[in-house]
Structure formats: structure tokens, C-alpha cells
Amino acid sequence: MDHFLTDDQKMIQELARKIAVEKIMPVRAELDEKDEFSWDIVNALAQSDMFSLFVPEEYGGLGKGSLDMCLVIEELSRACIGVSTTFAAAALGTYPLILYGTDEQKKKYLPEIAAGKKLVAFGLTEANAGSDAGGVQTTARLEGSEYVLNGTKQWITNGGEAAINTIIAMTDKTKGARGASAFVVEKGTPGFTFGKKEHKMGIRSSVTRELVFDNCRIPRENLISREGMGFIIAMRTLDQSRVGVGAQGVGVAQAALDEAVKFARQRIQFEKPISAIQAVQHILADMATQVEVTRAFVYAVARHIDTGAKDFTKEAAMAKVFGSDMAMRVTIDAVQVMGGSGYMKEYPAEKMMRDAKILQIYEGTNQIQRNVIGQALIKEAARHK
Amino acid sequence: MKIIVCIKQVPDTSEVRINPETNTLIREGVPSIINPYDLHAIEAALQIKDQDPASTVTALTMGPPHAEVALRDAIALGVDDAALLTDRAFAGSDTWATAYALAKAAEKIGFDMIFCGKQAIDGDTAQVGPEMAEFLNIPHIAYVKKIEKIETGKITVHRLMDDGYDVLESSLPLLMTVVKELNTPRLPSIKGKMRAKKIEIRKWTRQDIGAEDSLTGLNGSPTRVSNIFAPVIKKERKTITGTPDEMAAQILDELKALHCIQPG
Ligand SMILES: Cc1cc2nc3c(=O)[nH]c(=O)nc-3n(C[C@H](O)[C@H](O)[C@H](O)COP(=O)(O)OP(=O)(O)OC[C@H]3O[C@@H](n4cnc5c(N)ncnc54)[C@H](O)[C@@H]3O)c2cc1C
Ligand SMILES: Cc1cc2nc3c(=O)[nH]c(=O)nc-3n(C[C@H](O)[C@H](O)[C@H](O)COP(=O)(O)OP(=O)(O)OC[C@H]3O[C@@H](n4cnc5c(N)ncnc54)[C@H](O)[C@@H]3O)c2cc1C
Numbered sequence: 001m002d003h004f005l006t007d008d009q010k011m012i013q014e015l016a017r018k019i020a021v022e023k024i025m026p027v028r029a030e031l032d033e034k035d036e037f038s039w040d041i042v043n044a045l046a047q048s049d050m051f052s053l054f055v056p057e058e059y060g061g062l063g064k065g066s067l068d069m070c071l072v073i074e075e076l077s078r079a080c081i082g083v084s085t086t087f088a089a090a091a092l093g094t095y096p097l098i099l100y101g102t103d104e105q106k107k108k109y110l111p112e113i114a115a116g117k118k119l120v121a122f123g124l125t126e127a128n129a130g131s132d133a134g135g136v137q138t139t140a141r142l143e144g145s146e147y148v149l150n151g152t153k154q155w156i157t158n159g160g161e162a163a164i165n166t167i168i169a170m171t172d173k174t175k176g177a178r179g180a181s182a183f184v185v186e187k188g189t190p191g192f193t194f195g196k197k198e199h200k201m202g203i204r205s206s207v208t209r210e211l212v213f214d215n216c217r218i219p220r221e222n223l224i225s226r227e228g229m230g231f232i233i234a235m236r237t238l239d240q241s242r243v244g245v246g247a248q249g250v251g252v253a254q255a256a257l258d259e260a261v262k263f264a265r266q267r268i269q270f271e272k273p274i275s276a277i278q279a280v281q282h283i284l285a286d287m288a289t290q291v292e293v294t295r296a297f298v299y300a301v302a303r304h305i306d307t308g309a310k311d312f313t314k315e316a317a318m319a320k321v322f323g324s325d326m327a328m329r330v331t332i333d334a335v336q337v338m339g340g341s342g343y344m345k346e347y348p349a350e351k352m353m354r355d356a357k358i359l360q361i362y363e364g365t366n367q368i369q370r371n372v373i374g375q376a377l378i379k380e381a382a383r384h385k
Numbered sequence: 386m387k388i389i390v391c392i393k394q395v396p397d398t399s400e401v402r403i404n405p406e407t408n409t410l411i412r413e414g415v416p417s418i419i420n421p422y423d424l425h426a427i428e429a430a431l432q433i434k435d436q437d438p439a440s441t442v443t444a445l446t447m448g449p450p451h452a453e454v455a456l457r458d459a460i461a462l463g464v465d466d467a468a469l470l471t472d473r474a475f476a477g478s479d480t481w482a483t484a485y486a487l488a489k490a491a492e493k494i495g496f497d498m499i500f501c502g503k504q505a506i507d508g509d510t511a512q513v514g515p516e517m518a519e520f521l522n523i524p525h526i527a528y529v530k531k532i533e534k535i536e537t538g539k540i541t542v543h544r545l546m547d548d549g550y551d552v553l554e555s556s557l558p559l560l561m562t563v564v565k566e567l568n569t570p571r572l573p574s575i576k577g578k579m580r581a582k583k584i585e586i587r588k589w590t591r592q593d594i595g596a597e598d599s600l601t602g603l604n605g606s607p608t609r610v611s612n613i614f615a616p617v618i619k620k621e622r623k624t625i626t627g628t629p630d631e632m633a634a635q636i637l638d639e640l641k642a643l644h645c646i647q648p649g
Contacts, residue, residue, distance in 0.1 A: 011578050018572055049575035062575060 046116020077251025
């Protein structure tokens with residue numbers, strides 16, 4: 001389908017596809033098997049300017065919008081959502097600076113992020129703060145010209161690899177969520193170490209690790225915006241990136257559909273290709289319809305964000321929920337269409353199914369997204385009364 | 386460092402066929418690409434530029450106006466600028482006349498190093514690079530598989546040989562032809578592609594590069610193609626029977642008779 005992409009958008013999409021096909025597909029099974037993060041791929045993305053996309057032009061980026069990001073994330077996800085998670089998490093970690101950073105902070109960090117010289121991580125989640133992000137226990141205490149951080153962040157994508165980490169910590173525990181603040185912590189700062197690397201069901205080429213702060217002292221200038229803004233910054237940041245999870249869903253589902261169709265055309269049972277069996281065709285038809293519908297919706301939400309809309313929390317949550325639930329269904333169906341072969345590691349479908357599951361969990365579980373959508377509906381109805 | 390990379394636009398050979406009636410390549414409908422070995426030449430130049438950002442890399446090609454596409458693809462990879470030799474006068478050039486024209490253009494651009502791919506996948510001659518060096522009266526090293534170090538005025542490289550490699554040192558300026566073992570070509574960048582779309586590509590005629598008429602195109606090409614044909618592949622098959630020992634002995638005799646192995 002023609003989605004009215006500009007020439008530049010088509011070029012960016014094509015380039016992302018080239019990276020996916022030439023640099024990611026040949027190694028994805030091995031990275032999955034070995035539970036391995038690949039700097040080679042990150043460097044290839046950097047060399048092609050992919051990390052410039054989301055950085056404003058005045059700080060060395062290309063200043064592209066949400067739709068451009070979705071196109072790239074979708075293409076990378078067709079090859080491996082582990083890799084697209086690495087990429088999207090770098091953007092996630094950068095948005096706090098883009099949205100709330102001072103000019104000095106932006107000048108200091110953004111050009112190196114855009115050039116792909118430094119990877120970024122976003123640290124919000126903790127053992128006692130998952131869905132309930134207000135439960136953050138990591139503290140940041142102001143001592144003279146420094147903040148002293150103590151606590152442990154859990155399950156942080158790009159943890160240990162990222163040179164730049166945006167961290168949510170409590171500056172005033174008595175104020176609850178209003179007592180949270182956002183900070184930049186650079187890798188190598190004394191008192192900042194990395195805990196265990198997680199072994200995961202899927203997206204195993206993406207690294208997920210603990211960030212440990214033990215009397216970690218950072219300059220006062222590393223506070224992003226004001227004290228007390230941490231929770232708002234985290235929510236606005238997640239609003240920005242969430243549509244990308246929908247795009248990941250579209251990418252992995254498209255790839256699973258392609259695998260299923262290819263397989264069905266080749267697999268002979270009952271003396272004909274199983275693609276000639278209507279029961280199989282109907283599964284494929286439903287898969288394809290879901291992928292197309294979701295792609296159109298994800299692009300529409302991205303375009304809505306690119307209009308400069310102020311509040312798109314609800315739409316971004318919808319793209320995330322719908323895209324990830326769809327990806328889970330479609331990847332399960334792909335394995336089903338491929339029968340026993342689909343279950344085997346010789347084919348990529350089982351990896352896609354394992355990988356897809358994360359999309360329903362991270363960046364706020366789908367239950368939490370439904371809460372968000374529900375609350376927005378009620379708020380809107382109350383306003384129009 | 387001032388670097389020139391010579392590239393050639395070639396048909397994607399995985400798609401090429403020969404017209405059995407005329408015995409010529411069927412080029413219609415076949416996509417054009419940068420000669421794959423030349424991508425390694427571009428990468429070699431760009432890696433030098435990565436190390437020494439003051440370097441400039443110029444892509445050079447001779448070909449029909451459409452060859453501009455290959456130059457734009459080179460710009461998208463990170464090459465600074467490009468020149469296209471395009472003129473009816475260049476038509477019918479063999480490797481010698483091509484090398485002459487490229488050498489004249491290289492003189493006009495100026496250089497410390499010239500990189501070429503080891504050969505083009507359409508002609509497969511591997512002659513243009515070395516011949517160019519002769520016209521320019523500079524040393525050349527073919528089949529470069531590793532650049533060990535670059536110092537002021539000299540370079541140390543590894544040259545791929547059938548039985549290993551040679552380590553060679555040369556003064557600059559120098560022409561090198563490269564093999565695919567040298568590096569992994571990068572992919573284009575978004576900024577490169579945007580630049581490639583807009584950049585003005587220099588287009589030079591015979592006069593622009595000061596090439597002599599008698600040495601240009603067909604006039605300057607000593608090669609005469611008398612016949613082009615697709616080789617007929619003859620396969621002889623012979624079945625050997627007997628016990629494994631007898632069959633092994635027979636195979637040995639056959640191989641000796643064919644001089645595939647030394648008798649004795
Ligand atoms: C691979 C991976 C990478 C991650 N990367 C990052 C990262 O880079 N940065 C970061 O900060 N975090 C990251 N996370 C954390 C992720 O965002 C959380 O896992 C997620 O928000 C869910 O929190 P939880 O796992 O603690 O689940 P819990 O909050 O314990 O939820 C458990 C279940 O209860 C449900 N539930 C909880 N509360 C409610 C409610 N109020 N209403 C309805 N249902 C509810 C949930 O939907 C879920 O089904 C990552 C997680 C994973 C697995
Ligand atoms: C882990 C594992 C263990 C196994 N263990 C054993 C074992 O111990 N012993 C043994 O004998 N086998 C075993 N099997 C084989 C298993 O029973 C087959 O994989 C299964 O019967 C499906 O066959 P298939 O994989 O060839 O899929 P296919 O028959 O190729 O089916 C592919 C797809 O087409 C659909 N399809 C095919 N025909 C039709 C139709 N007529 N109408 C509608 N849909 C159709 C299927 O439902 C499926 O979705 C095992 C398989 C696995 C994966």
C-alpha cells in the first residue's frame with residue numbers, strides 16, 4: 001500500500017531495510033543463540049546516520065519526526081526486534097534531554113549521540129517500581145555542587161553498553177511522584193557500576209542489565225529540568241517512544257507473515273501445497289489484514305505526533321497496545337502455519353514469536369496502556385459534558 | 386591525503402546473459418551497480434579519510450551519461466566529490482584507451498593515491514589500474530589485501546598471492562588495485578544520500594582533460610575484437626567399474642594420462 005511517504009522517507013526506509021538484510025539477518029540467529037549484543041550492528045547503524053534521525057538539526061542530527069523513526073524501527077524489526085530495541089532505547093534515553101535539557105546539556109551530549117559515538121539508556125524501572133513507576137526508591141541527594149545517587153535500576157536496556165544514562169531518582173521521598181527528578185549519569189562515573197545481565201526469553205541480542213548506584217556523585221548540572229519533574233519527564237518520554245513499539249510490532253509481524261507465506265507455498269501435504277488449503281489461506285488472510293491495518297494506524301499516530309500535537313498519550317498507548325497484541329497473535333499464527341517446522345530453530349518464526357512477547361510488557365504493560373486509554377476517555381467525556 | 390578512486394558502472398552479472406545470435410551481452414533490463422571490487426576501493430579510501438579527516442576522496446569514472454548514478458552512489462557512501470568522463474570521443478575504448486583517459490583526468494584532479502578494484506566483473510581484464518599507473522609513470526601495487534601503515538611519503542601493504550602474501554613498501558604517489566579481503570564496504574548514510582541527490586557532478590569531455598584525439602576512444606585502442614562467442618561447455622563422462630581397488634587404480638591412470646598428477 002502507498003502510505004504517501006516523501007522521497008526522503010522512502011530513502012531512509014530503503015536504507016534501514018538494507019542494513020536489516022545485509023547486516024542483521026545474517027547474524028540474528030547466532031546473536032539469539034549466544035545471547036550476544038552486537039557493536040558491529042550498532043556501528044553500522046551509526047555509520048548510516050540512524051542515530052541522527054531523532055536528534056534536532058542544531059545539535060548535529062537530522063531532526064526527523066516520529067514517522068521517520070517508525071519506518072526505521074519497523075524495517076529493523078523485520079530482521080530482529082532485539083536490534084530495534086537497542087536502537088529505540090537509545091532514542092528513549094535521549095528524549096529527556098531533547099524535551100527538557102538545557103542548551104548546554106544538549107550541546108554536550110546530543111552531537112555524540114547523533115554521531116552514534118555514544119549509546120544511551122533510560123533507567124526508570126526498579127525491583128519495586130515496575131508498572132507503579134511512582135515506587136522508585138533510588139535517591140539523589142544534593143550535597144554542595146553534587147548530587148549523590150544511591151539505588152539500583154533493574155532491567156535497563158543498553159545497560160553497561162550505554163555511555164549516557166538518563167536516570168529517574170527521588171530527590172524528595174516525602175512528595176511521592178512529585179519528588180522524582182531526572183539526571184544524566186555517564187558511564188565511568190565512580191560509584192556507578194553494572195549488575196547482572198539478564199537471560200531472556202527473546203530479544204536476546206538486546207542487552208538488559210542492572211544499573212547500580214553506590215554513593216555515585218554527579219555534577220549538579222546533570223539534573224535535567226527542575227527537581228520534581230522526573231515523573232513528568234518519564235511520562236512524556238514514554239509517550240514519544242511508545243508508538244515505536246507499535247512499529248516494532250508491525251515489523252516483526254510482517255516478517256512472520258512473509259515466512260509463513262513462503263513456507264505455505266513450498267510445503268506439500270495431501271499432494272498439494274498447504275497454501276492451496278482454504279483453512280490455511282484464512283489464517284494467512286487474517287494475519288495479513290491485521291498487519292496492514294496496524295501499519296496504517298501506527299503511521300497515522302506517528303503523523304499525528306508530527307503535527308506537533310500537545311497531548312497524544314492516548315493515541316500512542318493505542319498504537320502500542322494494538323501493535324504489540326497484533327504482533328503476538330500473528331507470530332503465533334506463523335508458527336502454527338509452519339507446523340513442526342515453525343517450532344524449530346532452523347526457521348526464524350519461533351524466534352519472532354519469543355521476541356514479540358516483550359512488546360506487550362516493556363514501556364508500560366498493555367494492561368497499564370489500557371488504564372491510560374480508559375482514563376483519557378473518561379477525561380475527554382467529562383470535558384465535553 | 387588526496388585520494389582518487391576509479392569506479393566502473395557494471396551490469397549486475399548475476400543477471401547478465403549473452404544473446405546467442407549476436408554473441409553480445411544483453412544489457413537491456415539488467416540493473417547497473419558499482420563494480421563490487423570498486424566498493425572495496427572506495428572503502429579503503431574512506432577508511433584513510435576516517436583516520437585523517439583532512440583527506441579528500443574523489444570518485445572518477447568513464448562511461449555513458451548514466452554512469453553518473455554510480456558516482457552518486459559513491460557520494461552516498463561518503464566520497465567527497467566525483468568526476469564523470471563522458472564524450473562520444475571515448476566510445477570504443479579498450480583497456481589501454483580507458484587507462485589513458487582516466488590517467489589524464491587523474492592528473493587534472495591531482496592525487497597522492499589512486500585506488501582501483503582488482504578487476505571489473507564485466508570485462509574481468511584487471512588491466513586498467515596497472516595501465517593507468519604506466520601512463521602516470523607512478524608505481525602500482527595490484528591485489529592489495531591489507532594496508533599495514535601509511536607514513537609521510539610512503540606506504541606498506543600486503544599483496545595477495547596464490548601462495549600467501551607479499552609485504553611491500555612503496556613511495557607515494559601510488560596506484561593500488563584492491564581485493565575483497567581488504568575490508569568490508571560500508572553502507573550508505575542518510576546524510577550521504579541527501580548530499581548525493583543534490584551534488585553537482587563534474588562532467589568532462591576529451592578536451593576538458595586534454596586527451597589527444599589519436600589516443601582516445603577507438604583511435605587509441607590497439608585491441609581488435611575479432612569474435613565474441615559463448616564457450617560451448619563439453620562434458621565427457623566415463624563410468625569406471627570394478628572393485629574399489631581396481632577403480633582407484635584406473636582413476637590414477639586416467640589422471641596421469643591427463644597430466645593432472647605427476648607419474649611416479
Ligand atoms: C527486556 C526488558 C527491557 C526493559 N527495558 C527497560 C528500560 O530500558 N528502562 C526501564 O526503565 N525499564 C525497562 N524495562 C522494564 C519494563 O518497563 C517493566 O518490566 C514494565 O513496566 C512492567 O513492570 P514489571 O515487570 O515490574 O511488572 P509488574 O508491574 O510487576 O506487573 C505484573 C503484572 O501485573 C499487571 N499490573 C500491574 N499493575 C497493574 C494495574 N494497575 N492494572 C492492571 N494490571 C496491572 C501488569 O500488567 C503485569 O501483567 C524492561 C523490561 C524488560 C523485560
Ligand atoms: C517437538 C516435536 C515433537 C514431535 N514428536 C513426534 C513424535 O514423537 N512422533 C511423531 O510421529 N511425530 C512427532 N512430531 C511431528 C508432529 O506430529 C507434526 O509436526 C504435526 O503432525 C504437524 O505436521 P507438520 O509439522 O508436518 O505440519 P504440516 O502438516 O506441514 O502442517 C503445516 C500447517 O498446515 C496445516 N494443514 C495441513 N494440512 C491441512 C489440512 N488438510 N487442513 C487444514 N490445515 C492443514 C497444519 O494445521 C499446519 O498449520 C513432533 C513434532 C514436534 C515439533
